[in-house]
Amino acid sequence: MSYDALFSPIKLRGLELKNRVVLPGMNTKMVKNKHDVGEDLPAYHAARAAGGCGLNIVELVSICPECHAYLYLGLYNEHHRDELRKVTDAIHAAGGKAAVQIWHGGFVPEEFFDKTNKLETPDTLTVERIHEIVKQFGYSAKLAAEAGFDALEFHGAHTYLPHEFMNPSLNKRTDEYGNQSLENRCRFLTETIALCRAEVGPFFPILVRFSADEFLKDGLDMEQAVEIAKLLEANGVDAIDISAGGLRSNAEDAFQDAEYPVIRVGDAILAGKIHAAIYTAYCAAREL
Secondary structure: OOOOOOOOOEEEOOEEEOOOOEEOOOOOOOEEOOOEEOOOHHHHHHHHHHOOOOEEEEEEEEOOHHHOEOOOEEOOOHHHHHHHHHHHHHHHHOOOOEEEEEEOOOOOOHHHEOOOOOOOOHHHOOHHHHHHHHHHHHHHHHHHHHOOOOEEEEEEOOOOHHHHHHOOOOOOOOOOOOOOOHHHHOHHHHHHHHHHHHHHOOOOOEEEEEEOOOOOOOOOOHHHHHHHHHHHHHOOOOEEEEEOOOOOOOHHHHOOOOOOOOHHHHHHHHHHHHHHHHHHHHHHHHHO
């Protein structure tokens, strides 16, 4: 088997990566003082950049105090920006490139949060609060660029707030963000991407992570995922990071025939199917 593509350069908008090896955003709990970068986090990422990663996606960061989870980094003020520059400087010094994963948890387990936080879900949000959250994502994107990140990943998977808007069984709204159409369910996502793009400029790559299949009868599935991927591409997203499942998913049901059910295997299969669907549509459009 050849791995030439894996180790060949790729360009995402204005960013050239030396290869397609990407460290995904994973929460390390390397945090101090509740919100700040821990002493070990810069070295953790520098080691992986030095080891050959083309892109390090630094773990998810909370975009507002309302969704700030315990031992999660934040990126909603200048102090957070300056803290995260320690990480981007370390990655760049090791020859790597850095992205950050911006996040609003929505309906996540309460133990993730401080007791002062309230869970925010599509059904509980006013339109005014939705617009405010979109602006908070945009400001977080601006801070990410100022912190020295080379790209931005919008976390829309795993039953977090953007996923909840996209999910037909969780989104019970009846307004322009509601369940009447896929376009409506994705409106929060597309409005957020548009504002992030305005904040970071035309050459800064934006990635989106979302769950292509929840393995639930009433959840997102492959057919919807392909349409969401096309919508994201049309709205200027540069790369799509495919995940699977969510907080309601049952891995045993999803892979009931497997001896060891592993969601990661499903992710790779789903990503291949979505890429094929988008590429087929792209080729057909070029022939018109």
